[in-house]
Amino acid sequence: MNAPTDLAALKNRQQTTWASGDYAVIGTTLQIVGERLAEACDLRWDERVLDVAAGNGNATLAAARRGCQVTSTDYVESLLERGAERARAERLEVRFQVADAEALPFQDASFDAVLSTFGVMFAPNQAKAASELARVCRPGGRIGLANWTPEGFIGQLFKTIGRHLPPPPDVQPPSRWGVESQLRSFFAGQAAWMAVTPRQFNLRYRSAAHFIEVFRTWYGPMHQAFAALPPDKGRALESDITELLNSQNQAGADSLVVPSDYLEVVITRR
Numbered sequence: 001m002n003a004p005t006d007l008a009a010l011k012n013r014q015q016t017t018w019a020s021g022d023y024a025v026i027g028t029t030l031q032i033v034g035e036r037l038a039e040a041c042d043l044r045w046d047e048r049v050l051d052v053a054a055g056n057g058n059a060t061l062a063a064a065r066r067g068c069q070v071t072s073t074d075y076v077e078s079l080l081e082r083g084a085e086r087a088r089a090e091r092l093e094v095r096f097q098v099a100d101a102e103a104l105p106f107q108d109a110s111f112d113a114v115l116s117t118f119g120v121m122f123a124p125n126q127a128k129a130a131s132e133l134a135r136v137c138r139p140g141g142r143i144g145l146a147n148w149t150p151e152g153f154i155g156q157l158f159k160t161i162g163r164h165l166p167p168p169p170d171v172q173p174p175s176r177w178g179v180e181s182q183l184r185s186f187f188a189g190q191a192a193w194m195a196v197t198p199r200q201f202n203l204r205y206r207s208a209a210h211f212i213e214v215f216r217t218w219y220g221p222m223h224q225a226f227a228a229l230p231p232d233k234g235r236a237l238e239s240d241i242t243e244l245l246n247s248q249n250q251a252g253a254d255s256l257v258v259p260s261d262y263l264e265v266v267i268t269r270r
């Protein structure tokens with residue numbers, strides 16, 4: 001029988017992974033998701049908003065553009081620096097703070113809205129992260145999430161990587177956050193109301209080879225996966241990702257447009 005996975009050690013490895021490459025290169029292409037989520041949460045001027053596992057700040061900027069008082073957090077300081085650069089360029093006032101999604105350094109009910117786009121879903125202790133989102137959100141406030149689904153392209157991409165570099169057997173996949181029944185379980189007793197809307201984000205690149213070049217250079221999980229594999233196994237992973245991309249390409253032979261499903265979630269805090 002295998003010993004239980006050390007979640008603290010796993011989190012440290014994840015932090016190293018997300019700090020590798022430069023997620024901001026990928027993250028900035030996802031800005032529309034933050035804008036949609038800000039509208040879905042009906043953010044109001046002067047509301048106190050927390051962005052958890054903010055990356056380079058897509059939901060952060062969307063909230064700040066709507067006049068909110070925004071605190072942007074992540075456990076990778078270099079990503080917060082990218083977000084701060086973007087905020088300065090738009091003359092938006094945002095507070096940036098290094099913080100762990102599983103142990104947020106804020107008092108109970110500190111925020112009117114708590115957001116996360118493709119961020120908190122990667123926390124190793126999923127139940128603890130969900131509990132923290134609810135704890136810092138005031139009663140009647142909103143928790144807004146954008147989470148990749150297991151069946152969508154990004155969910156399938158992580159499954160493909162996992163076939164070549166299997167995760168610890170007792171660690172739950174991040175894509176559980178893209179399953180409505182699981183979300184209802186996470187927030188049972190804390191949600192007065194929950195709206196779950198299926199969405200798609202279109203990844204747009206020149207070709208499958210271009211996508212792989214960009215992601216293996218800048219996207220931490222893929223960057224680390226290719227770095228960990230010997231050349232022959234790296235080529236096998238590249239072949240499998242190419243096959244996945246081409247099977248879902250909607251643009252024909254001359255370009256690459258791959259829709260990826262995610263859930264847009266708005267929870268009203270009990």
